[in-house]
Amino acid sequence: MVAVAPLGRAVSTPLLGTAGAAPDWLARHDPRLRLLSALAFALVTVSLQTLPALLAAVGLALATAAAAGLAWRPVLRRLLPLEGLMLALLLVLPFSVAGTAWFAIGPLPASHEGLGLALRIFLRANAVVIMLLALLGTLEPATLGYALGRLGVPAKLVHLFLLTVRYIELMNDEYQRLRQAMRARAFVPRSDAHGWRSLGWLIGMLLLRSLERAQRVLAAMKCRGFHGRLYLLSEDRWSGGDTRAALSAALVLGGLLLLELAG
């Protein structure tokens, strides 16, 4: 017999599942601070052009990730799709950007400028994504929703986000169950009429069930007097410590900009 899970246990799983919840130094700050810092860092980083400043930005992102206690393996897995894109840029840009010749494959010349551009894009993208993983990836999705709401993001978008967070797992479960049921009857996805038709039915069934669930959720909401208004009860308070942390973040970002100007 399986006992009922103990009540009152605090559970927190971060949004991107890269690591455990944020360590205390990060968790005790208002989530809005993390959101704003990540945004400011992204804006500053994409404006950087010089190599030293970009390297410093990557270093800063890596240091934050380490301090946030991110495990490297899942971070690398998350970065893989990005690196694929970066590899494509690295292969294409030297040949497509005009400039001083670096080398040539037959009639195709590669340029130093193209290589430099690809390298800068590579550094920028990685710095931003790693910083987002460190600051936002360790947030509970619902907390991120609250923070967005309190930063003035339109309520409809926030609730769309929160409802997605709430129901995406259920849809995934439903998908997995249907796939298993297909597998249990020896279905192997193949690129033939039967394979495509079956996958089409699977997707159709998922859409249908999601629609039905949406109708039931709305009915349940109506039963509790829903009349178009949703409420967020969040107790996050902006503290003096948050202001100080925001100032230090601003100083660090200012340093990055100075490095850029000096370079």
Add this chain to the structure above:
Amino acid sequence: MSETLLRLEKIAFDYPGRPVLEGVDFRLHEGERVALLGGNGVGKSTLLQLMVGLLRPRSGRVHAFGRERVVERDFREVRAQAGLVFQDPDDQLFCPSVLEDVAFGPLNLGLGRAAAVERAEQTLATLGLEGLAGRITHKLSGGEKRLVSLATVLAMQPRVLLLDEPGNGLDEPALERLLGHLAGLPQAMVLVSHDPRLIARLANRAVLLRGGRLHDAVLHSHPHTHQHVHLHVHVPGLESDHAHEQGPTEHPGHGHAMPEE
């Protein structure tokens, strides 16, 4: 005679291409806990939804709390007083946190933020769930979800509870806990359930939906004299689900209020 809370008169209802109800009459009085019985797909959940106006009958009348209810605006009042607990808690719980979900109804009833939170906390406490307030709803266990669903409806302080398969999918201790709470509630109830134990514990009247009509049913229980087999699982190092020094009649899972044959 005690007050009639809900009254259905000659309710007929069809789903596209499928007639479901053909002239259903039903009354719910103060203090009654009515088990709504019937096979799969006869329209038990449909009947609950008709009572609170989520569905509208093809013909017939719905009276609730002293008035006939016809349009959506009428039914908004009804839904505040007749709380429908859905079959699947995942349909009912849609807010990020438990506290928000329980406070959602009171907020809709016009309570201020602080009053709604207080009401939600009180309701959770009466169900012994105060530790769950800050939890994320989709990470609750099945038993917790079911109790929180009940809390979201109780927080509106309804006079009637409409429960659609409240015991579904619960394991023994979770069901026991739910039954304990439900048995202690003062509200009149309509229970849709296939679980004989749940019906025996809660209901004081039963109706059977068959062929599109409601029939009065008789609840009775009788002691068993026949022999039967119980499956007991023992795993070394794990707490077992029963204690052997108890007499067999005291086993929580082994009561026989309803015939099994």
